[in-house]
Amino acid sequence: MKLTFKLALGMSLALVAHALPAQALDKVAFGSNWLAEAEHGGFYQAVADGTYEKYGLDVTILPGGPQANNRLLLISGKIEFYMGGNMIPSFTSLEQGVPTLVVAANFQKDPQIFMTHPGQGREKLEDLKNGPIFVGKEIQVTAFQWLKQQYGFSEANIKPYNFNPAPFIADKTSAQQGYLTSEPLAVQKQGGFKPNIFLLADYGFDTYSTTIEVRIETVQKNPDLVQRFVDATTIGWYNYMYGDNKKANELIKKTNPEMDDEQIAFSIAKMKEYGIVDSGDSLTLGMGAMTDARMKSFFDKMVKAGVVRGDIDYRKAYTLQFVNKKVGLDLRPRN
Numbered sequence: 001m002k003l004t005f006k007l008a009l010g011m012s013l014a015l016v017a018h019a020l021p022a023q024a025l026d027k028v029a030f031g032s033n034w035l036a037e038a039e040h041g042g043f044y045q046a047v048a049d050g051t052y053e054k055y056g057l058d059v060t061i062l063p064g065g066p067q068a069n070n071r072l073l074l075i076s077g078k079i080e081f082y083m084g085g086n087m088i089p090s091f092t093s094l095e096q097g098v099p100t101l102v103v104a105a106n107f108q109k110d111p112q113i114f115m116t117h118p119g120q121g122r123e124k125l126e127d128l129k130n131g132p133i134f135v136g137k138e139i140q141v142t143a144f145q146w147l148k149q150q151y152g153f154s155e156a157n158i159k160p161y162n163f164n165p166a167p168f169i170a171d172k173t174s175a176q177q178g179y180l181t182s183e184p185l186a187v188q189k190q191g192g193f194k195p196n197i198f199l200l201a202d203y204g205f206d207t208y209s210t211t212i213e214v215r216i217e218t219v220q221k222n223p224d225l226v227q228r229f230v231d232a233t234t235i236g237w238y239n240y241m242y243g244d245n246k247k248a249n250e251l252i253k254k255t256n257p258e259m260d261d262e263q264i265a266f267s268i269a270k271m272k273e274y275g276i277v278d279s280g281d282s283l284t285l286g287m288g289a290m291t292d293a294r295m296k297s298f299f300d301k302m303v304k305a306g307v308v309r310g311d312i313d314y315r316k317a318y319t320l321q322f323v324n325k326k327v328g329l330d331l332r333p334r335n
Contacts, residue, residue: 025058026225029079031070036063036256038267039181039210040083041248042106042277042287044255046236048247055232057225063255071213074100080218081229084211086110087298088142090317091308099216102318104230104288105208106237108279109201111180111271112143115187116196117172125198129153134161134168134176142307143200149305150204165190180274181267199274207298208290219319230322234288238331241268241277278332285324292320 032040043061046052052059062079064070071089074082075098082100084090090102114133116122122131129151135144135158147153159167161177168176169191178184180199187195201207212233214226240248245268253259271277281289295318303310 027058029060030081031062031079032083033064035065036252038264041240042237044251045240045248048251051235052232055228082213084213086207086209094317102211103322104212105290107209109276110209112200113178113180114198116175128175132174134159136161146305181270185266234327237287238328286326288323
């Protein structure tokens with residue numbers, strides 16, 4: 001009788017346990033800084049292949065774009081994570097007392113480039129200072145100021161860039177700003193030639209890019225949440241760059257119907273060719289890596305170029321608490 005009762009009780013408890021819901025996932029929102037594209041692939045990969053879920057996260061990605069202000073949503077506490085650009089906005093946020101921190105850098109190199117026509121005598125970066133150059137307002141007050149200070153560029157040569165490559169294509173003597181993974185393909189398709197590419201990161205513009213930003217309050221009150229998001233995103237990037245990324249690309253195209261397979265393939269190829277995601281410190285420390293030395297180097301250059309103030313403590317713009325843990329290194333191909 002006692003044995004039967006114990007057996008029945010055990011079965012009842014097992015049924016109750018089986019009926020209980022699994023541990024709830026932490027719901028978080030991540031705001032990107034532009035429309036869905038391959039340059040955001042690691043985040044979409046971690047959603048599509050269940051990596052975020054494995055880390056106890058239910059992640060909603062809010063795409064950025066012309067009508068979105070996801071940085072403001074982060075600052076106001078409406079979302080938990082935000083995709084930053086390079087480190088300049090983080091330094092200026094520090095100047096303004098905005099309580100955010102960079103906790104990881106998914107791009108080891110900023111994809112900002114300049115392009116020229118082949119065979120026109122503008123085959124080195126230094127050559128670009130001697131002729132017309134199409135530059136947008138944002139780059140004019142940031143990277144171009146560094147080019148002025150470091151390489152002797154002149155604002156007298158600037159022509160306004162309105163994100164239309166036609167003027168550059170028409171003027172063979174000109175140069176144009178761009179994004180490594182985007183404008184070169186547009187020029188190839190519309191102009192019928194492959195432009196010379198000058199990745200500013202390879203000439204000393206050594207900022208990190210595609211960062212993960214959070215509020216300081218989140219780091220202080222819920223560091224485990226931040227760590228899980230950073231680690232899962234890192235795994236997402238390894239799988240996107242080196243594994244099966246079909247589901248992620250389908251999700252990107254579903255989120256941004258203007259994105260197509262040709263553009264995605266081009267972007268991934270360029271990110272690999274130039275080591276945008278995986279190069280330098282990430283080869284030993286893991287994707288997302290950051291170091292104090294790189295931060296100091298870039299900050300000093302921006303101060304010298306007059307882009308940011310020199311009286312701020314740049315070290316308060318970021319933390320190394322969540323990176324450099326070699327997460328995902330085993331996922332990189334060994335050949």
